[in-house]
Amino acid sequence: MLRFNAIGLALAVTALSSQSSAFTREEVTDRSKPIWTDFTLRLYDPFISQTAFGGLNTVLCLFNRSGYKDFVNFKKVEGDEVPSAYLANLNDDLCGSDESDIPRIFRVEQDDSDSPLTIESWVLPDTTGADNRAKIVLEEEVSDANPYGIMQLAWNIVGENGDHIYSWSSSSEKLDAGAIQYKTVTWADLVLVGSALPMGAIFDFYSANIIHNENGTGYGSVTARRSPSYSAFPSSVFKIVDMAYNSDLMLVKDKLNVLSETCLSRESFWEYVGSDGYGVYDVNGDRVGPVNVTYENSGVLEEFTVSGGASGSVVNIPGQFRSREDGAPVAEGTLNSGFFPRFSLPDGAILIGEDQQEYLVRVLKPYTVYAHLDNANCTDAGLVFNESLLTPDQDMIDRLPGDVPAVGAVLLNDFELGDSQADPVYSGAVYVPDADEDEDGVLNYNDAFPLDPLKSTDADYDGVDDAEDTEVLQSSLLVPEYPEEMLRESLEGTLDF
Numbered sequence: 001m002l003r004f005n006a007i008g009l010a011l012a013v014t015a016l017s018s019q020s021s022a023f024t025r026e027e028v029t030d031r032s033k034p035i036w037t038d039f040t041l042r043l044y045d046p047f048i049s050q051t052a053f054g055g056l057n058t059v060l061c062l063f064n065r066s067g068y069k070d071f072v073n074f075k076k077v078e079g080d081e082v083p084s085a086y087l088a089n090l091n092d093d094l095c096g097s098d099e100s101d102i103p104r105i106f107r108v109e110q111d112d113s114d115s116p117l118t119i120e121s122w123v124l125p126d127t128t129g130a131d132n133r134a135k136i137v138l139e140e141e142v143s144d145a146n147p148y149g150i151m152q153l154a155w156n157i158v159g160e161n162g163d164h165i166y167s168w169s170s171s172s173e174k175l176d177a178g179a180i181q182y183k184t185v186t187w188a189d190l191v192l193v194g195s196a197l198p199m200g201a202i203f204d205f206y207s208a209n210i211i212h213n214e215n216g217t218g219y220g221s222v223t224a225r226r227s228p229s230y231s232a233f234p235s236s237v238f239k240i241v242d243m244a245y246n247s248d249l250m251l252v253k254d255k256l257n258v259l260s261e262t263c264l265s266r267e268s269f270w271e272y273v274g275s276d277g278y279g280v281y282d283v284n285g286d287r288v289g290p291v292n293v294t295y296e297n298s299g300v301l302e303e304f305t306v307s308g309g310a311s312g313s314v315v316n317i318p319g320q321f322r323s324r325e326d327g328a329p330v331a332e333g334t335l336n337s338g339f340f341p342r343f344s345l346p347d348g349a350i351l352i353g354e355d356q357q358e359y360l361v362r363v364l365k366p367y368t369v370y371a372h373l374d375n376a377n378c379t380d381a382g383l384v385f386n387e388s389l390l391t392p393d394q395d396m397i398d399r400l401p402g403d404v405p406a407v408g409a410v411l412l413n414d415f416e417l418g419d420s421q422a423d424p425v426y427s428g429a430v431y432v433p434d435a436d437e438d439e440d441g442v443l444n445y446n447d448a449f450p451l452d453p454l455k456s457t458d459a460d461y462d463g464v465d466d467a468e469d470t471e472v473l474q475s476s477l478l479v480p481e482y483p484e485e486m487l488r489e490s491l492e493g494t495l496d497f
Contacts, residue, residue: 025285038364039364042096044367046262056153065090105124105407118138120135120400121133131159138150148182148212154398165192167188169398171184180212185394187394188204204226205227207393208392217244217245220242220243224239239254243385251263263378269370269371271366274341275316275341276365277315280351293351318341322337323337324369327340346363348360411431413429415427
């Protein structure tokens with residue numbers, strides 16, 4: 001994958017200033033509280049630098065952490081159509097994804113060594129009821145010459161009411177000239193970014209077409225559309241971007257803004273959190289606001305206000321002009337500068353309210369800013385724009401219907417044994433597939449209650465043994481392959497801008 005690397009960026013956010021916490025998120029035992037349910041999302045400035053690559057980085061990272069090579073055709077026997085699935089408890093945050101504390105289900109299948117490898121993934125239903133699933137069909141793994149591999153991927157998130165929250169698909173294939181063509185589409189409800197937005201109010205559609213050469217250079221185009229309502233989708237184009245890149249730099253240009261040509265570093269970046277990028281909670285795990293607070297920032301007592309929102313919090317930290325190259329303070333009007341918060345709060349920070357109550361901070365939407373460089377850097381590197389490429393339309397979006405397979409105990413765990421803070425549910429536990437921990441005759445890989453000899457199956461993951469459950473509702477995603485709100489009558493095939 002391109003070195004806009006979600007793993008490294010997710011880790012880097014921990015380098016923000018830190019402050020000891022008087023209470024922690026883990027002390028709130030009610031997992032339905034906002035302190036647990038508010039989701040995290042990594043954002044980018046400029047956003048277009050990640051539109052084509054962000055979903056790919058995240059999904060590949062999660063699949064790579066799944067231990068799939070050890071579970072190919074797991075427990076598949078002659079006569080069974082598909083292999084067994086297994087449960088993996090991943091540290092999603094290491095992939096720049098929401099750390100939900102909910103395990104993922106994986107199933108891996110390959111007919112023979114020359115056949116494509118298929119990995120399917122589901123997330124156990126959580127308190128929000130959202131259905132989260134992904135799938136990859138891998139023909140050739142990524143390499144230095146081809147960071148996209150040869151593969152098709154899909155990732156769907158659908159809410160409990162059938163609302164389409166996020167759909168992402170990509171494909172990569174070899175061209176006759178030895179180059180790789182990579183295409184991707186993304187459909188996203190902006191509730192993912194705008195905390196106070198109601199679901200379904202506004203959503204975006206992005207499509208990209210990239211040609212990558214074996215020498216590490218590439219070029220392509222990205223189109224972005226936005227709609228305020230399902231009936232008008234997509235109502236308008238708000239970004240049409242051409243790009244060219246090598247291993248170190250990326251040159252981007254918004255065709256709707258002739259003055260937008262920008263040279264970005266692919267190695268250097270800095271980070272900040274916007275005013276609406278936090279969650280601030282009381283000891284009960286509820287969001288707070290409005291409230292006046294203080295925060296000790298490297299020995300300096302800062303004062304600001306926290307306002308409440310539909311989801312998340314608005315933290316009104318004073319702003320200043322900063323360089324887009326490194327985040328350093330600069331004078332207003334300086335080239336490649338913008339107005340940003342003067343400082344960012346670290347995850348887990350404690351704020352003191354005017355009522356002397358303590359409030360805990362979660363970083364929900366951190367921004368990564370790729371260093372804006374003088375355009376001469378890209379010119380000297382020989383980066384030039386090629387002819388704009390046609391970008392895919394909604395027909396490329398892949399839906400992944402079907403039941404979530406029932407599985408047993410955790411067979412792979414990213415967390416260390418006994419880690420009850422990072423992994424409060426399983427505490428780093430991992431079970432030997434063919435052992436029978438509770439000696440009830442059901443092997444661990446099939447036993448949803450591996451420590452309880454009186455229980456073994458839970459097909460709907462509601463914590464109730466199927467033998468006692470009055471209604472076993474297995475999670476299914478039965479949606480149209482191309483939902484009506486994604487269709488465009490007047491534009492079929494590709495978007496020609």
